[in-house]
Amino acid sequence: MNLPFAKALTGEGDSLRTGILAVAALVLLAAGALGFQWSRYASYRDSLEPGKRSVAAISAAAKQIKELEDEVREDDKLGRDDVTYITQQATASNFGDVNPKQSTKSPAKGYKDTIFTITASEKERNYYRQQLATFFYYIEAKRSRMRVTAIDLRLADKKKPEDDLWKFTAEFTSRTREGD
Amino acid sequence: MRVVGIELEPHAFRLVVLDGTARRWKVVGLASETLPPAGEGEDPQAALAAAVENAFRRLKAPRDPVFATVPSSECVFRTLLLPFKGEEQIRKVLKFESEGHLHHWNIDDIVVDYLSLGEAKGQTNALVVAAPKEVLKRALATCEACGFDPQTLDLDATALFNAALQTGALPAEGGVLLLHVGTRSSLLLLVEDRALRHIRAVRAGLDSMSAAVARDLGLDPESAARKAAELESGDEIVVDFEADARGDLEKSPRVLEQGLVAGRREELAVRLAHEVVRSTAGAALQRPPSSVLLSGAGAALADLPVRLSTELGLPVTVFNPLERVEGPIPENDVKAAGPLVPAALGAALKGIGLDATRIELRQEGLRFTRTFDRVKLPLLAALSLLLVALLLENIYLYRKVHDRLEPSLRTLVEVATGDAKNLAKIDTRPVESIELRKRLPYLKSQVEGKLKTLREKLGQGVDQPMSALEAWRLLFDKIAEVKDEIGRFSLDDLKFDTVPKPVRGGLEDHVEVTLSATFYGSAEEAAPHYDRLMAAIEAAPWVAPASLRRPGIKRPPDKEESVAEPVKFSVIVPGPKGGETP
Numbered sequence: 001m002n003l004p005f006a007k008a009l010t011g012e013g014d015s016l017r018t019g020i021l022a023v024a025a026l027v028l029l030a031a032g033a034l035g036f037q038w039s040r041y042a043s044y045r046d047s048l049e050p051g052k053r054s055v056a057a058i059s060a061a062a063k064q065i066k067e068l069e070d071e072v073r074e075d076d077k078l079g080r081d082d083v084t085y086i087t088q089q090a091t092a093s094n095f096g097d098v099n100p101k102q103s104t105k106s107p108a109k110g111y112k113d114t115i116f117t118i119t120a121s122e123k124e125r126n127y128y129r130q131q132l133a134t135f136f137y138y139i140e141a142k143r144s145r146m147r148v149t150a151i152d153l154r155l156a157d158k159k160k161p162e163d164d165l166w167k168f169t170a171e172f173t174s175r176t177r178e179g180d
Numbered sequence: 181m182r183v184v185g186i187e188l189e190p191h192a193f194r195l196v197v198l199d200g201t202a203r204r205w206k207v208v209g210l211a212s213e214t215l216p217p218a219g220e221g222e223d224p225q226a227a228l229a230a231a232v233e234n235a236f237r238r239l240k241a242p243r244d245p246v247f248a249t250v251p252s253s254e255c256v257f258r259t260l261l262l263p264f265k266g267e268e269q270i271r272k273v274l275k276f277e278s279e280g281h282l283h284h285w286n287i288d289d290i291v292v293d294y295l296s297l298g299e300a301k302g303q304t305n306a307l308v309v310a311a312p313k314e315v316l317k318r319a320l321a322t323c324e325a326c327g328f329d330p331q332t333l334d335l336d337a338t339a340l341f342n343a344a345l346q347t348g349a350l351p352a353e354g355g356v357l358l359l360h361v362g363t364r365s366s367l368l369l370l371v372e373d374r375a376l377r378h379i380r381a382v383r384a385g386l387d388s389m390s391a392a393v394a395r396d397l398g399l400d401p402e403s404a405a406r407k408a409a410e411l412e413s414g415d416e417i418v419v420d421f422e423a424d425a426r427g428d429l430e431k432s433p434r435v436l437e438q439g440l441v442a443g444r445r446e447e448l449a450v451r452l453a454h455e456v457v458r459s460t461a462g463a464a465l466q467r468p469p470s471s472v473l474l475s476g477a478g479a480a481l482a483d484l485p486v487r488l489s490t491e492l493g494l495p496v497t498v499f500n501p502l503e504r505v506e507g508p509i510p511e512n513d514v515k516a517a518g519p520l521v522p523a524a525l526g527a528a529l530k531g532i533g534l535d536a537t538r539i540e541l542r543q544e545g546l547r548f549t550r551t552f553d554r555v556k557l558p559l560l561a562a563l564s565l566l567l568v569a570l571l572l573e574n575i576y577l578y579r580k581v582h583d584r585l586e587p588s589l590r591t592l593v594e595v596a597t598g599d600a601k602n603l604a605k606i607d608t609r610p611v612e613s614i615e616l617r618k619r620l621p622y623l624k625s626q627v628e629g630k631l632k633t634l635r636e637k638l639g640q641g642v643d644q645p646m647s648a649l650e651a652w653r654l655l656f657d658k659i660a661e662v663k664d665e666i667g668r669f670s671l672d673d674l675k676f677d678t679v680p681k682p683v684r685g686g687l688e689d690h691v692e693v694t695l696s697a698t699f700y701g702s703a704e705e706a707a708p709h710y711d712r713l714m715a716a717i718e719a720a721p722w723v724a725p726a727s728l729r730r731p732g733i734k735r736p737p738d739k740e741e742s743v744a745e746p747v748k749f750s751v752i753v754p755g756p757k758g759g760e761t762p
Contacts, residue, residue, distance in 0.1 A: 016556045023563040030570035037577040044585035047617050051592045054620040058596045061627040062603035068634040069605070075638060108682035113645065136649040145639015148649040149678035155671070163670070173645045173678070176636065 078142055082174060085143055086116055095135040097121035100172075112178045115149070118170040126156035126165035139172055149173040182208070184246045185528025186232070187336055187521070188322055190224060191215045192363060193232055194517075194524040197241045202533040207507035207525070209239035212517045214363065214477075216402060225325055232326040247527040248323055248330035250541065252337040253365035253381040254315040256282060258308045265299050270306065278308050289313055291543045295338070297377060307379065309335060311541050320546065331548050332530060336360075337367045337379045338537040339526030340475070346526070346534045347504040349473060350374045357456060357469035358499070359488070360522070361448075361478020363387050368456055370463050376537065378463035382455045386477050389448045396440045408441055409481070442483075449484060453491030473499035479519040501525050586616065593619045600627050646689035648676035651751040654722050655693060662716040666709040672696040673746070690724060691751040697744045703735045706742035717749060724750035 078085050083100050090098045100116040107113050120127070136148045150171035157165060181201065187194040197209030213231050218224040236243065258281045264270050274294055279287045291313055294306040316333060323330050334342075340360050344350050350371055358369035362385045370378035386408065394404030460468055472494050478484050485496040500518035502509060502525075529535070542548050593616065600606045600623050611619050635641040652674075659666075675694040680687045697713075699706035710733045718728045731745035 016560065020556060020560050020563065023560060023567060027563055027567050027570065030567055030574065034570050034574050034577070037574050037581070041577045041581050041585070043617055044581050044589060047620070048585060048588055048592075051589055051620050054624050055592050055596045055599075058620070058624050058627050059599045059603075061624075061631045062599040065604040065627065065631050065634060068631070068638060071638055072634060107645075107680035108687055111642075111680075111687060113680075133649070133652070136652075140647060140649055143639070145642075145644060147645045147647050147678070149645045149647075151648050151652060151674070151676040153671075153674040155673065174639065175642055175644050176639075177642055 075143065082114070082116060082143075082146065082172075085146070086118065086139065086172065089138040089142065090135055093131075093135045093138040095127075095131055096125070106178065107175075110178050112176050114174045114176070116172045116174075118172065120168070127168060128164055129153070129166060132166065132168055132170075136170065145174050145176075147173050147175075181532065182242050183528050183531030184236075184241045184328075185248075185339070185524040185526065185531065186246060186330070187249045187339070187523040187527065188228075188232075188319060188326075189251060189362075189364065191217065191228065193228065193235070194521045195232070195235050195239070195241070196521050196524040196528045197239050198525075198528040198532060200532060205505075205529075205532055207502060207505055207509055209241055210502070210509050210513055210517055210521065211235035211239060212520045225322055228322065229325040229327070236327065243328045244331075245531050246323075246328045246330045247332050247334065247531045248319065249334045249336040249339045249523050249527050250311065250315060250319045251365065251381070252335045252367055252379060253383055255309055255311045255335065255381070256285075257379050257381075258282070258310070259297065259378075260294075260306050260308050262304045262306050263302065265302055265304055270294065270296075270304060274306075274308070278310060281308070282310050285310065285312065291316060291541050291546070293539050293541060293543070295376060295537050295539060297375075307376070309338075309379075309539060309541075311335075313544075313546065316541055316546055320542075329548065330542075332527075333541040333546075334527050334530060334537075334539050335379075335541070336523040337369055337381065338376070338539045339523040339530070340367060341369055341371065341376045342526035342529055342534070342536045343501045343522040344371075344473065344499065344526075345374060345536045346529050347501045349499055349501065349504060353467075354471075355465055355467040355469040357460075357472045357492075357494070359452065359456070359472055359474050359478075359496075360476040361385055361452065361474065361484070362476045366452060366455075366476070366478065368452075368459050370459060370465060370469060372465050372467050377465055378459055380455065380459045382452070384448060384451050384455070386448075386481075389444050392444045392447065393441055396444070397437060407437065408444065445481065445483060446487060448478075449487035449491055453488060456492060469494065472496040475499040475519045475522050477520060480516075589616060589620075593623075596620055596623050604630055606630060643687055645678045645680065645687075646691055646753050648678050648691050650753040651676050651691035651693060651722075654720070654751060654753070655695075655717075658716055658720055659713070662712060666699075666713045667705065668700040669709065669713075670698050670700075672698055672743075676751075679750075691753060692748065693751055694746050694748050695744075696746045698741050699733060699744060700741045703733075703742055706735070707733055710742070710744055714747065717747075722751050722754055724752050 078088060083102065086098060086100045090096065097120075098118050099121045100118055103115050103117065105113050105115065132151075132153070136151070139146055140148060148170060150169070152169040153166045154168070155163070155165070156167050157163065182197060182199050185196045185198065192214040193212070195209070195211040196207055198205050199208045200206055213235070215224070215227055215231060218227060235241070258278065260277060260281060262270055262273070262277055264273065275287060275292050278292050282290065289312060290310045292308060292310050294308045297305040297307050299305070319333060320330070337360075340358060344358055350356055351374070353373055356371045358367070358371060360367040360369075364383070364385050364387050366382045366385050368378075368380040368382060369376060386405070390401060390405040390408045393399070393408045394401050397404065397407065399407060456472075472488060472492060474485055474488065474496050475498065479498045485498060489496040498519055499522060500514070501522045502514040502518035593611075597608045597611055597619070601608045604627050606623075606626050608623070611622060614622055632641065673694070673696040675692075677692045678689050679692055680689050699709050701709075714728065714730050717723060727748075727750035729748045731747070733742045733744045735742040
């Protein structure tokens with residue numbers, strides 16, 4: 001049988017040189033393969049510890065998601081859009097009808113404020129401070145992304161110091177980051 | 181390419197430096213030296229090595245490649261009829277076939293090579309050369325001492341033939357005798373139609389003639405050699421021994437000496453002629469030599485060609501190969517050294533590929549090996565070991581990844597996928613198509629992305645504006661606190677405005693409060709109440725320092741009560757930010 005490398009490995013003449021070249025080529029290939037195996041090994045080894053931390057983080061985040069989704073469901077019950085929410089809270093707090101007007105502005109770069117300007121639907125109607133405070137409290141308490149950011153109270157009809165009827169204008173603001 | 185050919189003898193060397201290729205070459209350096217006999221305690225090899233080293237330096241000759249010759253007088257020649265044709269076949273059996281013809285040597289102690297004299301009917305007529313390994317080792321040791329390792333070891337006889345052939349000294353047709361008379365021995369080469377037919381080394385040379393003269397005249401060898409060579413520049417001395425020899429002796433001792441020297445020369449010529457005749461008869465040539473080419477130290481003896489010509493009945497001419505080649509060698513050197521160096525020249529010609537005989541005595545363990553050749557086998561072994569080690573390491577790493585790391589990572593991915601799927605309600609089907617190591621980062625990004633979206637939806641994660649309602653509560657709590665100290669009063673207008681102020685990295689809000697109030701009673705009564713309220717507000721921790729503007733209180737002439745001008749201050753609501761409910 002005539003094996004191509006048999007003669008080379010017996011070391012006769014230039015065949016030995018060919019044998020060296022062939023083995024050197026194999027060594028290079030094996031070194032390349034080792035490099036690949038090593039990088040694979042290092043990659044697996046290095047991804048194991050961060051992997052454990054990732055699993056913990058994923059688990060914690062997943063639990064938070066579950067809780068937040070419950071919150072979102074509750075929030076959705078209060079009205080998916082903010083105008084509906086405001087109207088609902090006005091009703092719930094026995095405040096009566098309101099007339100929200102929506103606008104936006106950017107208080108600083110990267111922020112967007114959605115502003116709802118609230119006035120009474122009936123111009124002549126006056127409100128007790130207690131009524132106003134209750135309505136505002138409902139607005140802030142049930143939707144954490146909404147704040148009362150302006151209250152303008154004007155005394156409606158003062159005859160005695162104890163008189164407490166007011167006309168009002170208010171602004172509710174929901175702030176978000178622009179670009180999110 | 182520069183190559184060196186060198187002919188080494190125990191007390192002499194001849195060196196030729198060639199430059200060029202097989203197509204065009206020239207002799208660029210030449211050295212020939214015969215050393216005096218070593219004195220007592222002197223190492224003849226060291227003296228020779230020093231002389232050769234000196235010649236190499238002087239000629240700027242390369243130490244590699246060098247092609248050397250060994251004396252044919254140390255070897256044995258046999259003409260054998262081998263039952264094979266073809267070089268490969270013959271080389272396989274040459275040693276075995278030669279063994280029966282070399283009785284006085286152990287076959288393991290010699291190196292054998294051959295020269296084909298002709299092939300016929302599946303047989304090869306071969307001129308076999310046998311050289312003792314001991315002689316070759318000695319020659320190589322001398323070379324090593326001289327500072328070089330010759331690529332080949334040729335015979336001086338075949339190198340001589342090579343030089344004669346390559347310089348065109350041999351006629352295309354007819355027989356020629358190449359006679360090289362050296363100091364210790366002489367070479368007889370019979371050439372027929374430019375083909376070497378017979379080699380013979382005769383242990384007769386100038387040294388044997390000098391030794392005879394020394395005996396005759398009672399001289400030391402050095403003086404005898406000088407005396408033997410003295411005649412070369414003089415006229416031919418003819419001594420008639422049949423005349424009255426005694427009378428001549430009495431007349432002139434010098435004539436006697438000359439007569440003795442001439443006699444010894446004659447003796448040498450006769451012996452050489454006798455050997456030539458024997459060799460020619462034994463060689464059974466179809467074309468016997470019709471001329472003689474004389475070279476070697478013997479060629480410098482002026483009367484030797486004439487004597488040989490007389491004895492052989494053939495024309496004898498001095499063979500000076502340098503007269504036939506190009507080169508920058510001075511004419512005097514060409515004339516003096518030319519006949520001495522044909523063997524060295526033939527060896528050098530071998531180095532540029534002009535080799536008529538292809539005799540190589542560096543065989544078996546004496547083979548020429550370059551540094552790389554010497555390390556080839558260890559290198560191959562080392563590379564093979566390295567290869568095995570690399571393969572084992574490859575397997576080890578593969579097993580480590582496959583058996584340990586990958587299953588561990590897979591378990592982690594399964595746990596994370598379960599949480600992402602069951603708790604976070606994330607579609608985990610795409611995970612299956614992602615490479616294992618990238619699954620956890622993918623799941624993490626998906627889960628965190630969803631978490632962020634939900635938080636934003638709920639207003640978390642963003643600093644929400646400051647609550648004007650909270651500022652309201654703080655103000656009315658403070659008023660209630662000091663109610664008993666500020667008498668009767670009523671609020672007229674109230675205004676709370678949350679003002680955002682951009683700062684590095686976010687917003688810092690405050691609530692600007694504008695308050696108008698009426699205090700009942702005389703001015704003297706109202707003023708302290710007003711001051712008390714203002715002091716209480718100013719002292720509150722949630723009021724921005726120095727933000728209170730209090731224009732004062734006045735009583736309109738037609739009124740009973742005092743009216744406070746609008747008071748302004750800023751409230752910084754304490755408590756959490758970022759969407760948390762205050």
